[in-house]
Structures are given as C-alpha cells and as structure tokens.
Amino acid sequence: MAVEFRLLGEVEAREDGQPLDIGAPRQRCVLAALLIDVNRLVPSDRLIERVWSEELPYRARNSLAGYLSRLRQVIGGRGAEITRQPGGYSLTADPMSIDLHAFRALTTQGRSATDVAERDELLGKALALWRGIPFASLDTPWLNDVRTALEAERFSVVLDRNDAALRVGRQNELLPLLTALAADHPLDERLAGQLMLAQFRCGRQADALETFRIVRERLVEELGADPGPALRGVHQQILDGDPGHQIAAPAPRIEVVTRQRAAVPRRITSFVGRDDDIAHATEALGMSPLVTLTGVGGVGKTRLALEVASRLENQFDDGAVFCELAPLDGGSAVGHAAAAALRLQQQQGLGIEDSVIEFLRTHRMLLLVDNCEHVLPAAARLVDQIVRNCPHVVVLATSREALGVGGERILPVPPLPAGEAAQLFAERAKAGRPDFDLEREPVGAVDEICRRLDGLPLAIELAAARMRAMSSIDVARRLDSLRLLSGGTRDAPRRQQSLAATIDWSYHLLTEAEQALFVRLSVFAGGFDLDAAHGVCGAGSDTDDDTLDLLTGLVDKSMVKMRAGADRTRYFVLETLRAYGRDRLRENGLLDQCVSRHAKYYTELAEAAAAGMHCADEGAWVMRMLPDYDNLRAAFEHAVADGDIDTALRLVTSLSELTHLRIGYEASDWAERAIGLVDADHPLYPAAVGFAARGAWNKGEFDRARSLACLADGRSPGRGNGRVAYPGDVLADLALYEGDADTALAHYDTEMHRARRDGDPIRLVWTLFYVAICHAALRHPENGRAAAEEAVEVSDTTENPTARSMARYALGLVLKKSEPEAALALFDEAAELAASVQNFWWHGIALMEAASTRAVHGEISTAAGALIDVIEHWDRVGDWSQQWLNLRYVARFLVRVGAGDEALALHHALARAARSSPLNAEQLEALAEQDSNTGADGLTGAEAVAIARTTLARFC
Structure with a gap:
C-alpha cells in the first residue's frame, strides 16, 4: 500500500495505517513544503526560504540535502519519490494520497454537484479529512501564511456545506455547530x-x-x-x-432524573504520590477547558483524574461529575453514558448528545470523562461540542491517546518513580499481609520488582497481591518469566507489553476454577453483583457460595474490584483485564456461549423486574436494576447481533416500566429497532410498538409517535404490560394534547372496563387516572371524582408506590378547587410516593400542584418556599413546559403578596414565550399603572426564573 501523507493536522506519513518516522520539525517542514507543491519543481532557494526564512543555518544547502536524503530513505519505494532536478527538488506522488489535495478535490466535486444531498455528502467528506490545525507544531513565516490561508479555505467550505445541510433538512444536528461558529465569527453575515x-x-x-x-x-x-x-x-x-x-414544535428542555447529585466516586484505597502530577493537572485545568491525561493502560490515569477531581470539585458550583466510558462497546452510546452520568434524559426534538450540550450550557462543573480510547471518535466529538458550546464546563479526560480536539492540553501520565512505586507496593502488600514491613524486606527486592514492572501502578498492585503467598524474593524471581510472554504487537510500547505480560502472569497464578470464572466475568459491561456472576458464569454444579468463594479470591488477588453499596455489593473488572479475559474466551471458543448466557440471564432478570415494578417491591427493583443498565444494553445488542429476535423482544418489552422517566428514552429506540426485525404477528409486537411510540411521544416527536402506534393496527399488548407500552394510549394522549379530550376519554373509558374485566389492577389504576384527568380537561373535574377515588382504593390494594402516587395526584387534581386542604395532603403524599421509587416525573408534578395550592390558600412563607423548591426541581430536570406552568403559579402568588412589578415582569415573559398568563385584564391594568420595572417585557425564560426565585426568597 502506498504511503499516505497528512497535512491537515500534524504533519504525518503513514503506511498501512502505521506512522512513519519523518524526523524532527525542520525535516517535517521540508516534507510539508514539497507536499504542498506535489509533482512540481520547488527551487532550492525557495525551499530554503520556506524552511528557515531569514534565520539560515550555516551551510543551509547541505542541511537541506541531509533532510531530503533521510526523507528519501523513509518514503522512497512506497509510491512516492523525491528527485533532484536542475534548480531544485520535486516530490512525485498521487495527489489523492495527500489529505490537503484530497480535500480540495472533494471540495471541487461537492461544489459542482447538482444534487444537494450529494453536495452535502462530498463536502462533509472533505471536512472530515481535517484532524486539527494544519502543521500546528511547525512555525515558519511561510507555513504560518499557508496555515492562515488553509483555515480560511476550510471556513469557506464549512459555509458551503452548511447551506447544503440546511437544504436537505439537517438543521437539528447543524444548530449546535452553527451556534459555536457564530460565537467565533460574530460579524460574518x-x-x-x-x-x-x-x-x-x-x-x-x-x-x-x-x-x-x-x-x-x-x-x-x-x-x-x-x-x-x-x-x-x-x-x-x-x-x-x-x-x-x-x-x-418547540420542545421542553432536558429531563433530568432527580437522584442524588452525580459526583466523583469515593476512593476506597489510599492515593500514593504524584504530587507534581496533581499540581500540573490542576494548573492546566485553570488555563484550558479541556485537559487529557494520556498514557499506557495501567499507568494510573483514572486514579490520578479522580484524585484531581475530588480536590477541585468544590471550586465548581455544580461540583464534579464522573462519566465512565469503559463499559461501552461502541461509540453510539457515548452520549447516553454522558447523560446517565449527569442524571438527565433526552430533550424533545434533540438527539442525546445535543441534549447533553443544552444542559451543560448553563452549568458550572468539572466533567471527568474516563477511558475514551476505545470509543475515541465519538468521545472526541462530544467533548469538542462541550468545549465549544458550554463556557463554564471544564473537561478532564483520560485516554491512551489524545482526543485531537481544538484547545486540548495533553498531560502524559508517567510511571511512578522508584520511591513512590515502592511505597505503593508496600501499602498494597500490607493490605493483604498486615505484617509486611518494607524496611525488613531483602535489600533491593521491592525496588527490583517495581523496576521490572516499569513503575506501572496496576502491575505493581497485581504483584503486591502475591505477597500473601510468597516472599518479595520469590515474586522478583517469578518476574523473570515475563520476558518470555507475548504482550501485544511488536511495535507496542515496552511498558504496554510488560503490563500485558504481568496480567498473563497473574492469571496463571490463579487456580483453574478462578481462571475459568475470571475470563467469563469479562462478558459483563460495567459492574455486576454476585447473583449475576453466578447466573452467567457459574458452572452448573456450583452454588452461589462456590461462586462467592472464587470471586473473593479474585478480589483478594486484585483481578476483580469490589464496590460496596447500601443495597448490594457490586464487582467490576478493570478494562485492561476485561480485554485480556475476552481474548482468552475467544481463544478457548467460549465467547459465544458466555455472551448467550449473559443475554439470557439479563432478559430473565428484566422480565422478573417488569413484574416486580407492579407490586409493593417497586423501589427494590429500581435499586436492583438501575446499576445494570449497561448490561441490559449489552444483552440487547448481543441478542440482535446473534439474530435472536425473540430474546431481544422479551428483553426490550420488559424495560418500559424501569426506563420510562427514570433512565431515558434509549430503550424505546431499541424497541423501534426490534419491531423492524420481526413479523407483525409476533405476540410481543404490540408491546414493542407501544414502547417505541411512547418513546417518540416523550421526545415530542408526535407525528412519528402516531405512525408507530398505528403499526399495532389496534392490537393491545394485553394483561401485565401496565402503564407504558400501549399503542392505543399513545393515540389517546395525542388526542388529549391536541385538545380532543372527548376522544381520549372514550378510549380510556373503554380501557378501564377492559382492565376491570381482565383483573389487572395496575392497568385499572392507569386508566382510572386518565379518566379523571380527561374530565378535568373538559372543565368538569367533579365528574372525574368517582374514577379518582376508585383509583386510590385499587392502588392501595396493590401497595405499588407509582400506582398510589398517580391515584392520589388524580384525586387531588379533581378536588383542588372544591377541597383545597384535602387536595394538598394528597399532592404531598403523591410526591413522597413517587420520590421513593425515583419516579422524577410524578414527583415533580405533584410538588408543583401542592405548591400552587399553597400559593392560593397557604401561609405566605411556606408557599414561597414550596414554589422555590418547584423552580429548583424543574430547573434541574430542564423541562421548560412545566417550568412555564410553574411561573404562572408564581405570578399569581406575587399578585397576592403585593409584588406587582415582578408579577408583571413574569406576565411579559410568559407572553413573549407564547404562554398564557394567569393575570386578568383588570389585574394587568392595575399593575401597569404602578409598574416601575422598565424593560421587563424583554425577559428571557432564564431571566424570568431568576426574578421569580429572587422575589420568592424575600417572602420565605
């Protein structure tokens, strides 16, 4: 394969994807000068001027000849040749092997394309060739001028591509990029x-x-x-x-799960040394929005990043958040992983990555993105968007290679120096053998171990774990065999080969039973608990006690890590070790078998959870299942990849209760993928269609929700599918949203009778709830009282928290005007019940109805505090449709307490946002006469929220 040259970024030459050594900066400058004028003669004097300008070295021509000679040796015979001709030199090569000329060729083709979709595609391919600032590390006047011209050329192509993208309707994905570009080019019309x-x-x-x-x-x-x-x-x-x-249609803002605020995980072992590395990282984070810690696997990038983040988190208003990418198998889930770390859900009308950006725009935090290397393109793209569009977010990333994002500061993480390496070995050895004393060990034994392990913390910890069974001399002696073990490719860094050999060595010190369990554990994505380890990896004759004994041995030997929690202990395998285990599974022909067992286990677990979500143990099942979301994703992908569509459908149709308004809408996308792979007569087809349609509804994609729901052709999922996955419900909700409450009422009245006939109490509560809501929407809430009271009665027999919350909310809503005290107690109870099972949606709307009731009938300071709590809730959730509704309640309350100027300001903000105001004409006329708040009619939503929060605080 011919050599390929890169100028749109650092100057590089590659053959078969591997970099060639093209020398020091001056030599790379010579190569760049020839590549820019490929296949053309460059006079010697001009070449010298391009490389040195006026700072000529002694005997410049000889220096130039030396550089050219070395370049010939590197690229000669690989499809490119440097030749000397009278008066100068030329580099002969295929222009398409040089990214700059390929960029220009694609640009020409794109601009001349008559089909706008083709133009968009070609210009996109041209721009994709750019890896960064052209020859960024080279600095000569000529190259600086060329760089400036190239960046202007690229910007022109960006504008042309924007026009094409707008014409083909890609405005949603284009909007964040245009926003960032406009900030950089504020005067470009x-x-x-x-x-x-x-x-x-x-x-x-x-x-x-x-x-x-x-x-x-x-x-x-x-x-x-x-x-x-x-x-x-x-x-x-x-x-x-x-x-x-x-x-x-304008969409509500980001929805965020109201769990405990995401934070940096607590360290469970001591952090040794690295004071200089911490200082350098801290300094870099103060100077750049993106700092990437790079280094070989096992060098301690993650531990260093966590230590830095834990020390800095109090300097950010919203703290520090840890986003772990290691469990992901592909880049498509990076955005979902970031959203999960931030406890937010996808915004209606936006993709998951754009939702993350919109949320972070208004927050101040340190975001730690860990283990980017295996999903590098997707991680780099998301981080780039965060850096460009979120001015108060600082990103600390870890990766085995740089992200290649503009503004990135790269800090290589070195191995531990000898003294700190020995200290780490001593502390980890003492954890397993309390009598270990470094001063009493044979002289030089520990230092020799650390030296041979190249100071890599992971390798040192693995070796230290052996101190439970042998002396330091024995450990050092056994390390000799490392040099005979294969450790990756020949051109891999020596430390990387040494780490792989260390893992192999540690693996061979395990018992056969421990080895068998260890390699099987690599099938998990993220963590797992004892039940999962036994269910997926245990032998048929083993008990869970046998699995626990083996797992304990692996924890003791640092092959598996443990994370204790309030509910149950979870375990995880470091990504480097997980990759090793996967290779072993593949070599032994066991990978497919283990993957199938993994998918089967989590499908059966999801089915059990689906039933459990309808009983009194809903909260326990939520706590049980949420940590395994990565495994659920992996199980679905495994089933689809294996063509096991029955398993994929069983899994995805079991997740609607768990994921709806708790994790996000990703699983409804899985349902949509699944229905495209199965015949419509499959018994689970209606449930999958209903879940997919519900996800589209939640995201505000109403036309798509209608189209999906109609695929069921009137079929119902049947008893036991509970609250979410009914296609007919989605169609009824669309009618209710569009103002046709009669059609919605007719549907839910029919479904209510069906649920009563089927003996399905969860479904009955859901339908009774909607019957009451429809009557309230028809402005006759008293007609819904019987349904709401029956919902309370039925829900109490189920002891299910979400059902009881829904029923109390419905009854409170129909009693709100006639019996406000009773309604208030019902709203408070509904909010508490929803919060107990992490159902943020019901929690939020119950809080809001309670606050609005207090705003009319309650004590002033209590009402003001309650309204502030609701503002904070929806601000965190990011749902502007609910926040605007809350501002209506606040405006009415401010009139009550005499804050006329602020009430009028909120009225203007509501009008500007095309929202109805709670103030009548008489109130507005009276407020306008005493208004002293000039310019209030120009308030944005965020400014209106700030005014509401500040004003309410005066009355607390």
Missing part, C-alpha cells in the same frame, strides 16, 4: 443567516429574530454598517414563514 434559518426551522423563531437583532447591532457598532441584502433577505424570509419548510 452569511453564517448569521445560516444560524437564523436553523433556529427558525427548529421551532425557535424568537431566537432567530434575536440573532438578527444582535448581529445588526454588532455591525453598526463595530463596522458602522447595516446588514447586507443577503442577511436582510433571510430576516424577511423568516418573517414570511420560510415557505417550503415545516417548522418543528
């Missing part, structure tokens, strides 16, 4: 027009018009000129409704 169109077509007309206003003011203030005809034309196009493009 073409870019501003593209941003305005994207905002408008995403349903954000107000933002689009605000962008025009801001750009116009900047142009006038900085350039003394009004917007040009093109930008004015876009402005008029938006005012005219942008004919030919459908406008997406």
Whole structure:
C-alpha cells in the first residue's frame, strides 16, 4: 500500500495505517513544503526560504540535502519519490494520497454537484479529512501564511456545506455547530443567516429574530454598517414563514432524573504520590477547558483524574461529575453514558448528545470523562461540542491517546518513580499481609520488582497481591518469566507489553476454577453483583457460595474490584483485564456461549423486574436494576447481533416500566429497532410498538409517535404490560394534547372496563387516572371524582408506590378547587410516593400542584418556599413546559403578596414565550399603572426564573 501523507493536522506519513518516522520539525517542514507543491519543481532557494526564512543555518544547502536524503530513505519505494532536478527538488506522488489535495478535490466535486444531498455528502467528506490545525507544531513565516490561508479555505467550505445541510433538512444536528461558529465569527453575515434559518426551522423563531437583532447591532457598532441584502433577505424570509419548510414544535428542555447529585466516586484505597502530577493537572485545568491525561493502560490515569477531581470539585458550583466510558462497546452510546452520568434524559426534538450540550450550557462543573480510547471518535466529538458550546464546563479526560480536539492540553501520565512505586507496593502488600514491613524486606527486592514492572501502578498492585503467598524474593524471581510472554504487537510500547505480560502472569497464578470464572466475568459491561456472576458464569454444579468463594479470591488477588453499596455489593473488572479475559474466551471458543448466557440471564432478570415494578417491591427493583443498565444494553445488542429476535423482544418489552422517566428514552429506540426485525404477528409486537411510540411521544416527536402506534393496527399488548407500552394510549394522549379530550376519554373509558374485566389492577389504576384527568380537561373535574377515588382504593390494594402516587395526584387534581386542604395532603403524599421509587416525573408534578395550592390558600412563607423548591426541581430536570406552568403559579402568588412589578415582569415573559398568563385584564391594568420595572417585557425564560426565585426568597 502506498504511503499516505497528512497535512491537515500534524504533519504525518503513514503506511498501512502505521506512522512513519519523518524526523524532527525542520525535516517535517521540508516534507510539508514539497507536499504542498506535489509533482512540481520547488527551487532550492525557495525551499530554503520556506524552511528557515531569514534565520539560515550555516551551510543551509547541505542541511537541506541531509533532510531530503533521510526523507528519501523513509518514503522512497512506497509510491512516492523525491528527485533532484536542475534548480531544485520535486516530490512525485498521487495527489489523492495527500489529505490537503484530497480535500480540495472533494471540495471541487461537492461544489459542482447538482444534487444537494450529494453536495452535502462530498463536502462533509472533505471536512472530515481535517484532524486539527494544519502543521500546528511547525512555525515558519511561510507555513504560518499557508496555515492562515488553509483555515480560511476550510471556513469557506464549512459555509458551503452548511447551506447544503440546511437544504436537505439537517438543521437539528447543524444548530449546535452553527451556534459555536457564530460565537467565533460574530460579524460574518452569511453564517448569521445560516444560524437564523436553523433556529427558525427548529421551532425557535424568537431566537432567530434575536440573532438578527444582535448581529445588526454588532455591525453598526463595530463596522458602522447595516446588514447586507443577503442577511436582510433571510430576516424577511423568516418573517414570511420560510415557505417550503415545516417548522418543528418547540420542545421542553432536558429531563433530568432527580437522584442524588452525580459526583466523583469515593476512593476506597489510599492515593500514593504524584504530587507534581496533581499540581500540573490542576494548573492546566485553570488555563484550558479541556485537559487529557494520556498514557499506557495501567499507568494510573483514572486514579490520578479522580484524585484531581475530588480536590477541585468544590471550586465548581455544580461540583464534579464522573462519566465512565469503559463499559461501552461502541461509540453510539457515548452520549447516553454522558447523560446517565449527569442524571438527565433526552430533550424533545434533540438527539442525546445535543441534549447533553443544552444542559451543560448553563452549568458550572468539572466533567471527568474516563477511558475514551476505545470509543475515541465519538468521545472526541462530544467533548469538542462541550468545549465549544458550554463556557463554564471544564473537561478532564483520560485516554491512551489524545482526543485531537481544538484547545486540548495533553498531560502524559508517567510511571511512578522508584520511591513512590515502592511505597505503593508496600501499602498494597500490607493490605493483604498486615505484617509486611518494607524496611525488613531483602535489600533491593521491592525496588527490583517495581523496576521490572516499569513503575506501572496496576502491575505493581497485581504483584503486591502475591505477597500473601510468597516472599518479595520469590515474586522478583517469578518476574523473570515475563520476558518470555507475548504482550501485544511488536511495535507496542515496552511498558504496554510488560503490563500485558504481568496480567498473563497473574492469571496463571490463579487456580483453574478462578481462571475459568475470571475470563467469563469479562462478558459483563460495567459492574455486576454476585447473583449475576453466578447466573452467567457459574458452572452448573456450583452454588452461589462456590461462586462467592472464587470471586473473593479474585478480589483478594486484585483481578476483580469490589464496590460496596447500601443495597448490594457490586464487582467490576478493570478494562485492561476485561480485554485480556475476552481474548482468552475467544481463544478457548467460549465467547459465544458466555455472551448467550449473559443475554439470557439479563432478559430473565428484566422480565422478573417488569413484574416486580407492579407490586409493593417497586423501589427494590429500581435499586436492583438501575446499576445494570449497561448490561441490559449489552444483552440487547448481543441478542440482535446473534439474530435472536425473540430474546431481544422479551428483553426490550420488559424495560418500559424501569426506563420510562427514570433512565431515558434509549430503550424505546431499541424497541423501534426490534419491531423492524420481526413479523407483525409476533405476540410481543404490540408491546414493542407501544414502547417505541411512547418513546417518540416523550421526545415530542408526535407525528412519528402516531405512525408507530398505528403499526399495532389496534392490537393491545394485553394483561401485565401496565402503564407504558400501549399503542392505543399513545393515540389517546395525542388526542388529549391536541385538545380532543372527548376522544381520549372514550378510549380510556373503554380501557378501564377492559382492565376491570381482565383483573389487572395496575392497568385499572392507569386508566382510572386518565379518566379523571380527561374530565378535568373538559372543565368538569367533579365528574372525574368517582374514577379518582376508585383509583386510590385499587392502588392501595396493590401497595405499588407509582400506582398510589398517580391515584392520589388524580384525586387531588379533581378536588383542588372544591377541597383545597384535602387536595394538598394528597399532592404531598403523591410526591413522597413517587420520590421513593425515583419516579422524577410524578414527583415533580405533584410538588408543583401542592405548591400552587399553597400559593392560593397557604401561609405566605411556606408557599414561597414550596414554589422555590418547584423552580429548583424543574430547573434541574430542564423541562421548560412545566417550568412555564410553574411561573404562572408564581405570578399569581406575587399578585397576592403585593409584588406587582415582578408579577408583571413574569406576565411579559410568559407572553413573549407564547404562554398564557394567569393575570386578568383588570389585574394587568392595575399593575401597569404602578409598574416601575422598565424593560421587563424583554425577559428571557432564564431571566424570568431568576426574578421569580429572587422575589420568592424575600417572602420565605
């Protein structure tokens, strides 16, 4: 294969994907100068000027000849040749082997393409060739000028591609990029027009018009000129409704699971040394929004990152959050992993990664993204978007290689120096053998062990674990065999080979039974508990006590880590060790068998959880299942990959109760994938369709939700499917949302009778709840009282917290006006019940209805405090539809307590957001006469929330 050259980033030459050694900076500068003018003669004087400018070395021509000679040796005979000709030199190669020329060729093809989708694709391929700033580490006047010209060339292509992407309807995924670009190029009118169109077509007309206003003011203030005809034309196009493009409905903000705030995991063993590394990382984080700790596996990147984060988390308003990517098998789940770490859910109308960005825009935190190397492209893309769009978020990443993101500061993590390595060995050895004393060990034995292990903390810990069974001399003696063991590819770093050999050595010191369990444990994604270890990995004749004994041995020998929790102990295998175990499984022909057992176990567990979610033990099942979400994902992917669609459907249709409003909407996407792989007559098809449709509904994709629900052709999942996965319910909810409460009521009335006939109490509570809600929507809440009271009675027989919460909320809602005290008690109880099973949605709406009732009938300070709690809840959840509803309640309360200016400000904010105001004409006229709050009609939603929070605090 011919050599490939890279200029759009650091200067590189690669053959078969492996880098070639092209020498020091001056030599790379010579190569870059020839590559830019490939297949053309470059005079010697011009080449010298390009490389040295005016700072010529002694005998520059001889130096140049030396560089060229070495380059010939590297690239000669690989499809490229450097030749000397009269007057100069030329590099002969296929221009398409050079990313710069390939970029220009693709750009030309893209710009001349008549089909807009083809143009978008070709320009995207051209831009994908850029890996960073061209020849960033080289600094000569000529190269600096070329770099500036190339970046301008790239920006022009970006603008062309933006136009194509907008024309093919990719405004949703384009919007974050346009927002970041506009911040970097605030006076570019073409870019501003593209941003305005994207905002408008995403349903954000107000933002689009605000962008025009801001750009116009900047142009006038900085350039003394009004917007040009093109930008004015876009402005008029938006005012005219942008004919030919459908406008997406504005969506609520990000939904965040109200669990305990995510934080950095607590260290369970001491942290040894690395004071200088901590200081360097801390300093770097103060100077850059992205710091990446790089190094070989096992060098201690994660431990160092956790130590730094734990020391800095109090310096950030929102603390530090740990996002672990090690359990992921592919890049598609990176966004979901970040969302899970942040305790948030996907925003309606946005992808999961865009939802993460929108949430982080307004937060101040340190985000630790761990183990990026195996999902590097996806991790780099997400981190790049965070760095560009979230000004108050600092990212600390760990990876075996740099992310390659703009603004990244790379800190290589070195092995431990001799003294700290010996200290680490001593502390870990003492953990297993309390009488271990480093001073009494044979002189030099521990130092020799640490030296041979290259100071790698993981290798040292594994070796120290052997001190329970042998002396330090014996350990050192056994290390001799490491040099005979294969440790990866020949060109892998020596320390990486040494680590692999150490793992192999530690593996061979296990008993046969421990070895068998260890390699099988590598099938888990993330952690696991004892039941899972036995169910997936235990031999048929073993008991769980046998598995526990073996697992304890692996923990003692540092091959498995333990994480104790309040509910149950969980275990995990470090990613380096997990990869080793997977290789062993594959070599032994056991991988497929173990993967199948893993999928079968978690499918059966999910089915048991689905039933448990309908009884009194709902909270216990939530606590049991949430930590295994990575394993559930892996089990689904395994089943789909193996073509075991029955297992995939059994699994996904068992997850709707667990994942709905607790983890996120990813599992409903699995359901949509599954229904595309199975015939419509499959018995689980309606349940899968219902779950997929419910997920689309939750994300605000109403047309898609309707289309999916109709696939069931009127079929019902049947008894035992509970609250979520009913296609007919989704269609009824769409009718209710569109104002047709009669149609929704007719559906739920029919379903209520069906649930009563089937003897399905959970389904009966759900349908009774909606019957009461529909009557309230028809403005006759008293007609729903009987249904709500029956819901309370039935839910109490189930002892199910979510059912009891729903029933009490429904009864409270129909009693809110006629019996406010009784309604208040019901709302408080509903909120407490929902919180007990981590059901953030029911918790939030119950809190809000309780606060709104107190705002009308309760003591002032108590009501103000309750309204603040609701503001904080929806602010954390990110659901603006509920936050606007809450601001209506706040505005009404502020009128009650005499805060007229602030109430009027909230009225204007509601009007600006196209939300109805609770204030009548008489109240508005009276407030307008005494208004002293000028400019209140320009409040954004965030400003309105700030005013509400500050004003309410005065009355607490």
